[in-house]
Amino acid sequence: MIEQAGIKPYVIGLDLGGTNSVFGIVDSRGEIKATTAIKTGGYESAEAYVEASVNALQPIIEQVGGIEKIKAMGIGAPNGNYYTGTIEFAPNLPWAHDTKVPLAKMFSDKLGGIPVGLTNDANAAAIGEMVYGVARGMKNFIVITLGTGVGSGIVVNGQLLYGCDGFAGELGHVTMVRGEEGRSCGCGRTGCLEAYCSATGVARTARELLAKTDRPSLLRDMNPDDITSLDVSIAAGKGDELAKEIYEFTGKMLGEACADFAAFSSPEAFIFFGGMVKAGDLIMDPIKRAYNEHVLKIFRGKAQFLVSGLDGASAAVLGASAVGWEV
Amino acid sequence: MIEQAGIKPYVIGLDLGGTNSVFGIVDSRGEIKATTAIKTGGYESAEAYVEASVNALQPIIEQVGGIEKIKAMGIGAPNGNYYTGTIEFAPNLPWAHDTKVPLAKMFSDKLGGIPVGLTNDANAAAIGEMVYGVARGMKNFIVITLGTGVGSGIVVNGQLLYGCDGFAGELGHVTMVRGEEGRSCGCGRTGCLEAYCSATGVARTARELLAKTDRPSLLRDMNPDDITSLDVSIAAGKGDELAKEIYEFTGKMLGEACADFAAFSSPEAFIFFGGMVKAGDLIMDPIKRAYNEHVLKIFRGKAQFLVSGLDGASAAVLGASAVGWEV
Numbered sequence: 298m299i300e301q302a303g304i305k306p307y308v309i310g311l312d313l314g315g316t317n318s319v320f321g322i323v324d325s326r327g328e329i330k331a332t333t334a335i336k337t338g339g340y341e342s343a344e345a346y347v348e349a350s351v352n353a354l355q356p357i358i359e360q361v362g363g364i365e366k367i368k369a370m371g372i373g374a375p376n377g378n379y380y381t382g383t384i385e386f387a388p389n390l391p392w393a394h395d396t397k398v399p400l401a402k403m404f405s406d407k408l409g410g411i412p413v414g415l416t417n418d419a420n421a422a423a424i425g426e427m428v429y430g431v432a433r434g435m436k437n438f439i440v441i442t443l444g445t446g447v448g449s450g451i452v453v454n455g456q457l458l459y460g461c462d463g464f465a466g467e468l469g470h471v472t473m474v475r476g477e478e479g480r481s482c483g484c485g486r487t488g489c490l491e492a493y494c495s496a497t498g499v500a501r502t503a504r505e506l507l508a509k510t511d512r513p514s515l516l517r518d519m520n521p522d523d524i525t526s527l528d529v530s531i532a533a534g535k536g537d538e539l540a541k542e543i544y545e546f547t548g549k550m551l552g553e554a555c556a557d558f559a560a561f562s563s564p565e566a567f568i569f570f571g572g573m574v575k576a577g578d579l580i581m582d583p584i585k586r587a588y589n590e591h592v593l594k595i596f597r598g599k600a601q602f603l604v605s606g607l608d609g610a611s612a613a614v615l616g617a618s619a620v621g622w623e624v
Numbered sequence: 625m626i627e628q629a630g631i632k633p634y635v636i637g638l639d640l641g642g643t644n645s646v647f648g649i650v651d652s653r654g655e656i657k658a659t660t661a662i663k664t665g666g667y668e669s670a671e672a673y674v675e676a677s678v679n680a681l682q683p684i685i686e687q688v689g690g691i692e693k694i695k696a697m698g699i700g701a702p703n704g705n706y707y708t709g710t711i712e713f714a715p716n717l718p719w720a721h722d723t724k725v726p727l728a729k730m731f732s733d734k735l736g737g738i739p740v741g742l743t744n745d746a747n748a749a750a751i752g753e754m755v756y757g758v759a760r761g762m763k764n765f766i767v768i769t770l771g772t773g774v775g776s777g778i779v780v781n782g783q784l785l786y787g788c789d790g791f792a793g794e795l796g797h798v799t800m801v802r803g804e805e806g807r808s809c810g811c812g813r814t815g816c817l818e819a820y821c822s823a824t825g826v827a828r829t830a831r832e833l834l835a836k837t838d839r840p841s842l843l844r845d846m847n848p849d850d851i852t853s854l855d856v857s858i859a860a861g862k863g864d865e866l867a868k869e870i871y872e873f874t875g876k877m878l879g880e881a882c883a884d885f886a887a888f889s890s891p892e893a894f895i896f897f898g899g900m901v902k903a904g905d906l907i908m909d910p911i912k913r914a915y916n917e918h919v920l921k922i923f924r925g926k927a928q929f930l931v932s933g934l935d936g937a938s939a940a941v942l943g944a945s946a947v948g949w950e951v
Contacts, residue, residue, distance in 0.1 A: 436788070437787050437788045437792075451888070451889075453780055453781075453785050453787070453792075454780075454781070454783055454785070454786075456781055458780050458781070458888075458889055459781075459890075460764050460780070460889050460890025460891065461763070461764045461890055461891060461892035461926065461927075462890055462922075462923075462926055463890075464890050464922050464923065465764075465780075465888065465889045465890035466887075466888070466889075466890075467887040467920055467922075468887060468888065470887050470920045471884040471887050471888075472880065472883070472884060472918065473802075474802075475800075475801075475880070484920055484921065485921065486918070486920070553799065553802070556799070557798040557799060557884075558888070560793075560794040560795060560797050560798050561778070561785075561792065561793070561795065561798075561885070561888050561889075562778075562785055562787050562792045562888075563786075563787025563788055563789055563790075563791050563792035564787065564788060565788035591799065591813070593794055593797045593811055593813070594811065594812065595789075595791050595794075596789075596791065599788065599789055600788075
């Protein structure tokens with residue numbers, strides 16, 4: 298990476314979200330040299346989307362000295378498959394919701410044949426932490442993304458774990474509550490970690506707890522259906538006991554899940570990424586407490602619990618760009 | 625491996641068990657050319673154990689043409705750490721129960737400096753399947769050993785998963801039943817997979833089911849405390865409904881656990897190893913059924929469920945010897 302930096306010092310990162318597609322040109326130290334963005338939707342076909350992307354990219358590529366300064370491109374996208382470079386049946390992408398789109402090859406063809414790597418957003422976050430973030434130098438760690446859903450990127454022996462099909466690392470869908478008691482999950486099953494610990498899971502915990510008790514809470518001033526995890530965070534920050542209990546519950550479940558993950562890959566760190574992490578110790582303390590209570594003795598005290606080292610606003614673009622260094 | 629076979633065609637395997645230590649000299653196709661064994665206990669020190677081992681090994685080494693025909697040695701041992709080549713605090717080994725024994729180095733020193741690799745028995749089984757067994761050519765699979773305990777060896781990207789400390793792959797200790805209902809486990813925690821699906825777990829399920837109901841069963845002819853998993857297997861083989869239900873319960877829990885493991889590493893196969901696997905479809909069918917019911921949709925139908933391809937009597941020695949090819 299360093300060796301080649303003299304010749305082709307930059308990679309392009311694309312954070313392909315359901316609403317916006319954000320591009321950045323990034324150097325090997327994780328400095329973003331130029332950015333641009335387009336809307337992700339509004340295109341009839343993947344071809345039209347790629348064309349609009351490349352048009353938006355041209356000026357910022359020129360800005361850094363032209364395509365010959367670009368080593369590669371990395372894309373972080375929902376349902377992205379690293380092995381095939383395709384986006385597969387992504388429900389939120391109109392031009393990819395019922396098919397497999399070979400997006401990596403399509404970008405490469407339009408960008409003078411530079412290598413293009415594509416993976417899902419959580420895996421991109423994990424590579425981002427390894428290349429620019431708090432996991433530099435680590436060979437075994439797990440990134441857990443806490444957002445609308447719960448995602449994960451698992452690194453073992455210094456490599457991202459893709460499994461036999463490119464889809465390994467779906468830790469949001471391990472079962473935490475078995476049987477009929479389990480909450481229904483977006484995946485069609487019940488009791489998944491994501492159903493409890495995603496932003497929507499936290500809001501649901503809030504509604505359940507408000508309905509089950511008549512304890513006072515700032516959250517009672519709101520229409521229950523409008524409560525978001527951000528509201529819970531704000532209330533907890535003001536010292537609201539019920540809101541703090543919601544984080545306690547969420548963190549406890551994450552900590553217990555991490556104890557199981559340790560039995561799998563014994564990572565040196567768990568790294569938390571995403572909006573909910575802004576709650577800081579409110580969420581990190583119960584995670585650590587539950588982990589230490591539940592983890593197998595031989596693993597106790599070995600793993601660090603860290604918050605993402607990537608700058609919040611540009612974390613996803615940085616993660617995506619990091620995939621470019623690894624192609 | 626093949627290339628070097630002409631020069632040094634053999635490895636030594638040592639299956640270091642609590643009672644017996646079995647040695648085999650094995651070629652690259654998994655054929656055992658010579659074997660010997662000593663008792664594992666009865667030695668005051670690790671030095672005395674290694675000396676007795678090497679004395680027992682001399683004649684079989686001569687038999688295959690001398691130490692210059694031996695490429696390496698592999699050891700499968702309880703609490704074996706691949707990174708350090710040590711056995712660490714192994715409760716059942718008198719000369720290693722309160723210390724770390726650098727067994728790999730000790731054997732290497734006494735065997736003319738050949739490389740010696742050491743790992744735990746479940747990891748050795750996984751390497752054995754990859755080198756000689758049903759996992760040849762696979763890069764992502766999980767071996768689950770069903771014996772006195774439940775162990776596992778996880779292979780990702782063609783490499784055994786050791787984690788940051790050498791102890792990854794303790795899937796017998798993921799939590800399957802949370803809270804107070806969970807059975808106590810030998811590890812000091814509750815609800816572990818091992819507490820339900822090991823041989824002792826199966827016997828415990830039998831006792832619980834016999835006590836809870838008054839349904840007829842061949843197992844009622846026995847003293848409940850004497851029932852073993854073998855008795856359950858024999859009764860089930862005779863068509864005993866209650867015994868079959870015990871396997872159904874055990875397989876269901878294993879299948880649900882495998883569904884979580886798929887979310888982790890998306891393996892192309894789960895391979896079951898150990899005495900309990902002799903029950904065949906009685907255990908494999910409920911495993912597969914529960915897996916397909918519980919696994920995330922994107923993984924459904926992708927993983928094979930296989931029974932170990934290593935010959936039962938010599939499987940552990942073969943697994944250990946395979947570690948030698950990988951050193």
